[in-house]
Amino acid sequence: MDGKPVNPFYAQVYEIVGQVPRGKVVSYGQIARALGRPRSSREVGRAMRICPEGLPWQRVVMADGSVTGGGYAELRRMFLEEEGVPFLPDGRVDMSACRWDGC
Numbered sequence: 001m002d003g004k005p006v007n008p009f010y011a012q013v014y015e016i017v018g019q020v021p022r023g024k025v026v027s028y029g030q031i032a033r034a035l036g037r038p039r040s041s042r043e044v045g046r047a048m049r050i051c052p053e054g055l056p057w058q059r060v061v062m063a064d065g066s067v068t069g070g071g072y073a074e075l076r077r078m079f080l081e082e083e084g085v086p087f088l089p090d091g092r093v094d095m096s097a098c099r100w101d102g103c
Helices: 008-017 028-034 041-049 070-082
Strands: none
Touching: 008 028, 008 041, 028 041
């Protein structure tokens, strides 16, 4: 990770994100719960803001399927659409159709 020391929690987040398959998504809260820190969704979000290149960062969304990312939300949505991730009419990811339960 560019030679910089990585926060151990962040490294665990990146390990999970790296396993999310194409066409699937995972929520910040799912990752936090999988790591035994169910109240750390925001910390997962902070980790994702500085994630290493090559991780499928677009596959991490809000629990309700909202696509976040500030200036990158549209790019994230485009990547997810290219992967075949279904969206609801209101613009959120259809979590019931593509939530990854592997973590």
